[in-house]
Amino acid sequence: MAKGIDIGTMNIICSEKEDGDIVFTQERNAFLELESSDLTKTMLDSAQVLYVERDNVVYVLGEDAFKFATIFGKTARRPMKSGIISPSEKDAIPTIKLILERVVGEPRYRNEVLCISSPADPIDTNMNALYHKKMMEALARKMAYKTHVIDEGLGVVYSELSEYNFTGLGISIGAGLTNVTLAYLATPVMSFSIGRGGDWIDEQVSITTGLSKEYVCAEKERGFKIGLEVEYGSADGALSIYYDALMTYIIKNINRKLAEITPPKVEFPVALAGGSSLPAGFSEMFEQKLREAKLQIDISNIKRAKEPMYSVAKGCLIAARAQEGEEIWHEEGTEEIV
Numbered sequence: 001m002a003k004g005i006d007i008g009t010m011n012i013i014c015s016e017k018e019d020g021d022i023v024f025t026q027e028r029n030a031f032l033e034l035e036s037s038d039l040t041k042t043m044l045d046s047a048q049v050l051y052v053e054r055d056n057v058v059y060v061l062g063e064d065a066f067k068f069a070t071i072f073g074k075t076a077r078r079p080m081k082s083g084i085i086s087p088s089e090k091d092a093i094p095t096i097k098l099i100l101e102r103v104v105g106e107p108r109y110r111n112e113v114l115c116i117s118s119p120a121d122p123i124d125t126n127m128n129a130l131y132h133k134k135m136m137e138a139l140a141r142k143m144a145y146k147t148h149v150i151d152e153g154l155g156v157v158y159s160e161l162s163e164y165n166f167t168g169l170g171i172s173i174g175a176g177l178t179n180v181t182l183a184y185l186a187t188p189v190m191s192f193s194i195g196r197g198g199d200w201i202d203e204q205v206s207i208t209t210g211l212s213k214e215y216v217c218a219e220k221e222r223g224f225k226i227g228l229e230v231e232y233g234s235a236d237g238a239l240s241i242y243y244d245a246l247m248t249y250i251i252k253n254i255n256r257k258l259a260e261i262t263p264p265k266v267e268f269p270v271a272l273a274g275g276s277s278l279p280a281g282f283s284e285m286f287e288q289k290l291r292e293a294k295l296q297i298d299i300s301n302i303k304r305a306k307e308p309m310y311s312v313a314k315g316c317l318i319a320a321r322a323q324e325g326e327e328i329w330h331e332e333g334t335e336e337i338v
């Protein structure tokens with residue numbers, strides 16, 4: 001059976017197979033700490049909110065943390081920042097543990113494999129992902145899973161490029177980071193991350209327009225289309241400008257890293273995934289920029305994941321099943337655009 005888990009800055013997503021279908025369980029990677037009182041608990045109970053109580057403190061986890069933050073006049077906290085455990089959040093590890101317990105549940109049998117995605121080391125910031133990776137692995141092992149860790153970009157390759165024998169460039173554009181893996185026959189040839197993703201776009205647009213980050217993020221997620229026509233002063237106009245800048249930056253760094261390796265002389269398909277690849281027009285603009293950049297590898301076609309938010313979790317499930325000795329299955333999971 002086996003399970004996969006994508007632990008992201010914004011979303012924690014578990015994948016497992018049930019009756020032949022892949023089932024995803026998702027939770028926002030956020031929490032709200034409230035002082036425990038009968039009134040608070042009654043209010044949460046009547047709203048059917050799942051919470052955890054420890055040492056006179058109530059923890060509201062996931063999406064509900066945002067819903068209840070306003071009611072209680074508090075701010076929801078995020079255990080991760082820029083793709084890894086937030087160094088400034090003292091409760092980061094225990095709350096990720098609680099969210100994991102809820103999303104993944106207990107193993108269904110002894111030595112069930114849980115494959116975890118981890119960011120690759122960023123090349124443009126001075127942090128590294130080792131501590132985060134080891135902590136996540138330890139949490140999963142404590143839950144009695146047999147653990148296996150793969151890079152997030154490799155998760156995209158496993159999920160989207162099975163019909164190419166897991167050869168290609170997998171790119172996950174998330175909230176805190178963008179992860180990139182070039183794989184040849186399921187083996188990473190190059191893997192790195194970049195410290196920019198959806199959060200960076202929200203911040204930049206907020207700084208330049210004076211709009212709040214929360215408003216910008218909501219606008220972005222509410223059907224924003226990447227357009228060539230920019231209306232001056234609008235949130236959409238600024239979003240288009242920073243999406244353009246993000247793509248240019250990602251491709252510049254892919255080119256820079258490719259110069260450091262000697263990739264096999266084959267054609268590589270590209271798969272795009274992650275929540276920040278969702279806006280209409282993303283794949284088309286990315287493809288145009290990628291072709292113009294004349295990379296040092298030959299690109300065949302460019303695909304966007306059918307379900308960009310679930311791609312990494314699905315890739316982790318495929319890796320977990322392979323670890324358990326089950327055959328890696330091939331299926332149409334992608335949407336071809338060229």
Ligand SMILES: Nc1ncnc2c1ncn2[C@@H]1O[C@H](COP(=O)(O)OP(=O)(O)OP(=O)(O)O)[C@@H](O)[C@H]1O
Nearest residue numbers: 008009010011174175176177198221274275276278
């Ligand atoms: N419809 C949408 N349009 C644009 N952006 C979106 C949309 N829905 C979600 N996002 C953005 O996608 C990002 C979350 O994507 P994802 O779940 O892939 O990230 P993550 O895995 O949690 O983060 P990371 O991999 O960086 O740690 C956020 O920046 C969010 O604002």
Ligand SMILES: [Mg+2]
Nearest residue numbers: 008009172174
């Ligand atoms: Mg991610």
